[in-house]
Amino acid sequence: MSPTEHPAQRAVAAAEAHSAHNYDPLPVVIASAEGAWMTDVEGRRYLDLLAGYSALNFGHGNRRLIDAATAQLERVTLTSRAFHHDRFGAFCAELAELCGMEMVLPMNTGAEAVETAVKTARKWGYRVKGVPDGRARIIAAENNFHGRTTTLISFSTDPTARADHGPFTPGFDIVPYGDPAAMEAALDAAPEETVAVLLEPIQGEAGVLVPPPGYLARVRELTRARNVLFIADEIQSGLGRTGQTFACEHEGVVPDVYLLGKALGGGVVPVSAVVSSEEVLGVHRPGEHGSTFGGNPLACAVALEVIAMLRTGEFQRRAAELGELLHRELGLLLGDGVQEVRGRGLWAGVDIHPSLGTGRQISERLMERGVLVKETHGTTIRIAPPLVISKEDLEWGLDQLRAVLAE
Known part of the structure; x- marks a missing residue:
């Protein structure tokens, strides 16, 4: 059989x-999936420890x-907003209630939600x-990831995100993440012109960076x-991932605006939303938009079920309980190939010692052992399994990481 006749190689x-x-x-070429497991075109199973960057929180x-x-x-499935449909009002009302807000502006992708927030x-x-x-001036943080439109990469x-994409949109100032003094100075530089601070409560793409206690x-x-x-921007951190419905809740913080996406569509359809007060979205x-x-x-029907599932608190509890296991076991690897572990709930950024290989190389070795993760920023791998993963499967996946590091 020639390489091009091999099913996976042919697809790639x-x-x-x-x-x-x-x-x-x-x-790897995935053909089917269920729960926390995916199966490739040749029938080999893989434990999914990425969950579509948290789009698959519910498996x-x-x-x-x-x-x-x-x-x-x-x-x-579609009416456009030219007409009302019978799922729209319930979706907006129930999502607003889940967030403790008053109004919802629905979009599709996370980037669209952030763009909408900028315009709003x-x-x-x-x-x-x-x-x-x-x-109007908006303050954002270094190492952010809010999407890839021209305005958002501005x-x-x-x-890598910015190269060859200019000229860029003006009106944004950038401060170090997790530095309250820098934030205060930026706010006081032009308080009458500053309309918003846009932050990820935990920076996902940057390597699951958790800000210092009290920052938010x-x-x-x-x-x-x-x-x-x-x-x-709770597009990755929200909807149960960190052990609370929203990552901001870990500091008792209620923002003026929530940006949601990814898990809101249950891994079935793209659904995003800006959720805020009547004063803001009104x-x-x-x-105009x-x-x-x-x-x-279709999006509303799926998202309504997501909201109903989150109301039970089951998935938040699972993320908190299994998150303790995840971080305890990863902590035991510090000094044995792992330089640093960050994260909250079922979400971790793991910095691998460069002597053991790049994040990509570690990801490929884990793939060979039936575990799927993905690298970011050189030597960091991200771990974010579906919240439905079993304790036994999570422990098995961590055993494979331990074996890869020992190799």
Whole structure:
């Protein structure tokens, strides 16, 4: 059999030949999945310790979500926002209630949610705060990842994300992440023109960076005192991943705006949302912003089931309990090939000693042992299993990491 006749190699070759090379996936070709396990085209099973960057918090093929999607597929999938549909109002009301907010603006992808938040904050600044036209300013943090649109990479500090994409959108200032003094200085540099602070409560793409204790609470205090919106990008950290519904809850913080995505669509359809108060989202008027697929019936049906599942608290508890196991076991590897472990709940960034290989090489060795993770920033691997993973499967996956490091 020639290499091109091998099922996996043939699939990879076709992808390499006919798709833009904007990703560098591991050389595994998935054909089916259930729960925390995926199966490739040759029938080999892999434990998924990435969960679609937290889009699959509830596992692959979750029966409740599949049933909700199937039932809606047989009724109506899209109306556009030109008409009302019978799932939209319930979705907005129940998501607002879950967040302790009043209004929802639904979109599709995480980047769309962040773009929508940028536009909303500026519009709020002009119409409510009284910022002079064209002067609205938003503060973001170094090492952020909010998406890949031209505007969002305008305040990225990742040279790979920015290279050859300029000119960039003005109106953003960047401060060190986790530094309250730097945040205060930035806010006081132009308080009358600053409309928002945009932060990830935990920086995922940067390597699962958790800010120092009290940082989010201090940012909340600073923004409230200066009439500046605090926008929490909980697209990866939210909806159960860290052991709470939202990562901000670990510091008792309620932002002005939640940005949600990924797990909101249950790994079935892309669903994202901006969730806030009537004062903030009420600045939008018909025709000023929208999306053909945003808030479509299929998306709403799936997201409603996600919300119902989160209301039970089961998944938050699992993330907290299994997260203790995850971080305890990873902590035992410090000094044995692991330089640092960060994270919260079922979410960890693991820095591998460079002498053992790059994050990519460690990911490939784990793949050979039937475990799937993905690298970021050179020598860091991210671990974020579906929240439905069993204790036994998680322990087995960590055993494989331990074996790879011992090799």
